[in-house]
Amino acid sequence: MSRKVTDNDVEATSPRHMNTIIVGSGFAGLGLAIKLSQQGREDFLVLERGSDVGGTWRDNTYPGAACDVPSHLYSYSFALNPDWTRSFSKQGEIQAYIRSVAERYNVLDRHLFDCDVQGVVWNEDTATWTVTTSRGTFTADTVVSAVGALCEPSLPDIKGINDFEGEIFHSARWNHDANLEGKRVAIIGTGASSIQIVPAIANKVASLDVYQRTAPWLLPRMDRPYLLPERLAFKHIPGVQRLSRAAIYAARETQVVGLTRFPLLMKGFEALSRAKLQFEIRDAELRKKVTPNYRIGCKRMLISNEYYPALDRDNVDVITDGIAEVRANSIVTKDGTEREIDALIVATGFHVTDSPTYNTIVGRDGRTLSEVFDEVGQQAYKGTSIANFPNMFFLVGPNVGLGHTSMVFMIESQINYVVDALKTIAAKGIRTVEVRGDKQRAYNQDLQDKLAKTVWNTGGCASWYLDKHGNNTTLWPDFTFQFRSITRQFDVDAYNVTTSDALSADQKVVAAQ
Numbered sequence: 001m002s003r004k005v006t007d008n009d010v011e012a013t014s015p016r017h018m019n020t021i022i023v024g025s026g027f028a029g030l031g032l033a034i035k036l037s038q039q040g041r042e043d044f045l046v047l048e049r050g051s052d053v054g055g056t057w058r059d060n061t062y063p064g065a066a067c068d069v070p071s072h073l074y075s076y077s078f079a080l081n082p083d084w085t086r087s088f089s090k091q092g093e094i095q096a097y098i099r100s101v102a103e104r105y106n107v108l109d110r111h112l113f114d115c116d117v118q119g120v121v122w123n124e125d126t127a128t129w130t131v132t133t134s135r136g137t138f139t140a141d142t143v144v145s146a147v148g149a150l151c152e153p154s155l156p157d158i159k160g161i162n163d164f165e166g167e168i169f170h171s172a173r174w175n176h177d178a179n180l181e182g183k184r185v186a187i188i189g190t191g192a193s194s195i196q197i198v199p200a201i202a203n204k205v206a207s208l209d210v211y212q213r214t215a216p217w218l219l220p221r222m223d224r225p226y227l228l229p230e231r232l233a234f235k236h237i238p239g240v241q242r243l244s245r246a247a248i249y250a251a252r253e254t255q256v257v258g259l260t261r262f263p264l265l266m267k268g269f270e271a272l273s274r275a276k277l278q279f280e281i282r283d284a285e286l287r288k289k290v291t292p293n294y295r296i297g298c299k300r301m302l303i304s305n306e307y308y309p310a311l312d313r314d315n316v317d318v319i320t321d322g323i324a325e326v327r328a329n330s331i332v333t334k335d336g337t338e339r340e341i342d343a344l345i346v347a348t349g350f351h352v353t354d355s356p357t358y359n360t361i362v363g364r365d366g367r368t369l370s371e372v373f374d375e376v377g378q379q380a381y382k383g384t385s386i387a388n389f390p391n392m393f394f395l396v397g398p399n400v401g402l403g404h405t406s407m408v409f410m411i412e413s414q415i416n417y418v419v420d421a422l423k424t425i426a427a428k429g430i431r432t433v434e435v436r437g438d439k440q441r442a443y444n445q446d447l448q449d450k451l452a453k454t455v456w457n458t459g460g461c462a463s464w465y466l467d468k469h470g471n472n473t474t475l476w477p478d479f480t481f482q483f484r485s486i487t488r489q490f491d492v493d494a495y496n497v498t499t500s501d502a503l504s505a506d507q508k509v510v511a512a513q
């Protein structure tokens with residue numbers, strides 16, 4: 001990666017103070033950095049543990065990695081890309097897009113890369129956060145956590161797995177040095193990552209054992225390359241790309257009715273998925289094994305035209321007996337069968353409701369975020385602010401997740417809210433701003449009431465959408481334009497505020513705008 005080395009690209013030798021620190025530079029952190037920079041703000045820094053922008057799209061380089069939301073929607077509204085080569089882009093093209101946007105908006109010099117944030121602790125006396133990192137200590141008036149929900153790989157707690165002697169790696173940490181060609185390979189998990197990996201490697205490996213705990217529902221992937229005339233139209237005819245984006249958005253939003261209000265409507269998707277299964281898998285025994293036993297939509301609906309045909313190959317087996325233990329060179333299932341393997345791919349998802357980062361954030365009363373969540377459940381106000389954590393905002397926080405459409409839409413809504421919050425802080429000379437507990441509770445009660453009716457809660461499956469208490473603390477239970485509407489303006493009345501007499505220099509700049 002080539003990038004400019006700047007004043008910001010140096011260790012903090014003594015606590016270095018910033019007005020705002022953003023942690024993480026995926027779609028969320030980078031988008032916020034661009035918006036702040038467009039406001040003329042300079043006193044902010046993005047701390048990123050990786051060596052580049054991109055977040056999950058930088059990290060997930062497994063074979064077959066691609067987006068299951070069309071690219072014209074899965075991109076920033078302020079940086080449309082007429083050059084997408086196909087309707088659903090692959091990882092490399094998305095990562096290149098994110099990087100090109102960072103370059104175009106000139107915010108790379110506001111980043112400190114290879115900077116692992118280890119602790120974020122509130123100081124009541126100074127009303128600042130102390131941010132300890134692998135590259136020195138910082139203080140900040142405001143911290144925005146933009147680490148995302150899908151950043152910490154979750155490794156399965158299976159007996160003996162640490163003693164496996166062959167190649168073993170998580171889907172999000174793909175080992176490109178490991179040569180799987182002609183090897184006996186196993187993969188644990190059949191989620192969104194696995195169903196992309198399996199067809200990408202099935203014809204290269206000697207054998208592939210797919211360990212399935214719960215069968216996913218699959219729908220057709222309407223993916224195709226864009227024709228040159230289409231790309232020229234996107235580029236040169238005003239409004240064509242916006243229209244295409246709006247059409248994709250509207251089509252996807254119609255799913256909300258079935259997902260959140262009338263789960264029975266999802267039966268149409270089930271019929272389509274069953275027909276696909278019938279058509280793509282010849283072996284009746286295998287069909288039975290991979291037929292889901294819960295309502296479609298309860299877990300994320302997956303799209304692939306290649307997964308079932310890959311499972312139907314002679315060198316691929318789907319194993320549903322449950323794993324008893326992993327040995328040095330094999331996996332033993334609960335029925336006692338031992339299958340030898342050379343390599344093991346762990347496609348078991350992420351720590352979503354129990355992120356390790358929660359242990360590193362210490363709030364106003366000295367409790368960590370994980371301690372607070374243990375008590376009240378993982379919750380926030382508008383997915384963005386959490387009582388006991390003043391002057392802190394979360395992007396992709398609790399209950400802003402989606403399964404049916406673009407997360408970038410939700411992220412941009414939150415960015416707008418946070419930018420307005422920072423402007424308000426500056427304009428009003430606010431020293432501390434902390435969401436009121438009653439507002440947060442009422443907001444979450446309303447969310448949980450809505451969630452009770454959704455297919456995610458009623459569809460008869462276990463999923464990472466639910467926390468250990470069985471509450472859905474992950475998904476947004478309404479149309480995404482409703483979320484856009486409630487994040488349009490920072491509602492300072494929902495917050496406890498203290499003010500300082502003097503505005504800082506940076507605040508004056510923003511207040512003057």
Ligand code: N01
Pocket residue numbers: 066067068069150156157158171188189190191192193194211212213214300347348349350462463464
């Ligand atoms: O992870 P998952 P993922 N023993 O959590 C199984 C996004 N994404 O990396 O269903 C055995 O979905 C688990 O089984 P079960 C997207 O938001 C997007 O695939 O819990 N099995 C499941 O089958 C997605 O939802 C794209 O019973 C174990 C699998 O592992 C999210 O990332 C592409 C196990 C985990 O599935 C995560 O997807 C890829 C155990 N101990 C990912 N523990 C796009 O295209 C877990 N499993 C945008």
